[in-house]
Amino acid sequence: MKIEVVLTESEIAQEFTEGLEARDLPEKCFYWSPQSVDAWLALARDPLFDGLRQLWATLPEAVKPSLEHFGQAAPVVSFGAGDGSKDRPLLDFLRGSGRDLEYFPVDASQSLLELACAAAEDADMETSGIKADISSPVHLVFASDAAESPKLFLMSGNSLGGFDPLEQIRHLASCLQEGDRLILDAEMHGADTIARYQHPALQRFALAPLAGVGICREDGELRFEQKLDERHQGLFQTRRHFRAERDLPSVASGVAIARGERIAMNFQYTYTPEAFRWLLSERAGLKILQEISSSDGRFRAAVCAR
Template sequence: MNRAERPPATLTELLSRHDCDQALLAALRERRLPELHFYQSGPSVRAWTELCSSSAYRGYARSFALVDAHAQTIASALPDRPIEVVSLGAGDGAKDLRLLRALASTGRRPRYTAIDASYPLLAGACAAAIESGYPARGIRADLLRDAHCREAGRMLDRQRARLCLLLGGNIGAWDPGDTLRLLRRLTEDQDYLLIDAHQFSERDTLPQYDNPTNRRFALAPLRALGLDDSAGDVHFRLGTSATVPGLALVEKCFEFVETSTVSVGGARFAFRRGDSIRMSSSGKFQGHAFALFLESAGFRIRHQFGGQAGGQVLLLAQRRGAGG
């Protein structure tokens, strides 16, 4: 498709830069750093990209490989009519593009809606889809805010079949209860959901996080706030979810070893030696816990791909109707 024929991407901002700074301020007051703040600045996005291609962290490559290997099977399992692909926490949209291609090759005329809190990643995901000839739009939103999910849900096309994507282990970075709430807002009865998660392994899970490349990714948002490397370090520990059976958590925490100051939008915060900032955990499911969790949330599993300990599991699920 030549440039003149390409449809323009529209980008709707439900989350503004100012909102994002305000959310960061509120979180830092509670000594927390939620997941969405890890993808906001150029250096943070570069640290994420570097992590995705690093050999120490294999989560991204495994997730990409599973989607790529099964895209055609997934496309063929979906209703034979025009479809809207809604990517939740789309990132760079590279996996989504594989699915768009597979859908187009089966004649399903996909249209792409990427939803993400990160402006640079969202803009890149939409540009890549358009470049490949698919109608695309972006919605910058905080998916953990009910109002944003409701508003984004209103913008989706009800005439098309819907495939929601929640890829890259996003479910592990968000609280499972919050994730289910956003899925209920953004899917309707009979909609499809393609979702992946990391499988726990006693031997492999922690080393994938506790390494220099991942440490750089974890530190990037704090460096953007002006913290230097001598201020402290990130520590990783294994924990378990209090609410979801079989969900192990890699907990991340920055611990200060000296008094330091960070600034956000003109406000300054002082941290003392011994203070800490809790970062989002990464969730890892054991055995069949992930499928059971999704089924208990009202989804019927249609296909399962992968799933060995320490690897990735990819599920194609369908939301059950009131009767089923």
């Protein structure tokens, strides 16, 4: 298995400790410990995300016209690939069309990256994993330079919404060259968004990084709050935080959390369709070639070009 390491485990461990000290855990820490990886895999397979999985399963047929100009080589770079399962239908389609497929899953999680690489290698796909920080413009450029254009970039699972989308979409767009395509999805905002975020599988996922340092559900309360991002109409941010209900004297490398303290537990953006289009076209300067909605209307994928 080939995995190039740009972001090391010790750097992530340090970010995790610093995150606990700052009472604010970065997104990558939610996919790092064995507990987090288990919780994420269970969540990704939960019926809550049936619509999203179906969307990626039906994309190959829908996006065919946007990929017709690809020649014999078909490099695919997937940012925040996870276990790679959502990428798979497009990979199978590209290979099935007789092209030479090269797959570059990019992720901070060693365990998820290994799953993505192992599954692709089992299917005899040419695969090189890249362990990198996709919130870093330098790492993004490094990963996107792994292949020649035209190439296909993927970003699935509302991954954009785990970062500041106004910044992240610009970093992503700067990786695209003439002929490249980016397919990314986003979760549309609904009246039930906050209720959905309280689903038991999502709560287990949200608490898993703390479970890795011995903090359990009974030690405090997980709270959710939603706010409008005033920078543009139609951007909603759902924040989670954990409030300690007793003193937690030694959670990691001498970090103590006192009763009543709050730890910010990452956030997720959801959008109106108009705000999603604005992000891609106005904010990032991309052309939207196609938009495809999931059958439940909750997710939307866009095919973009420079």
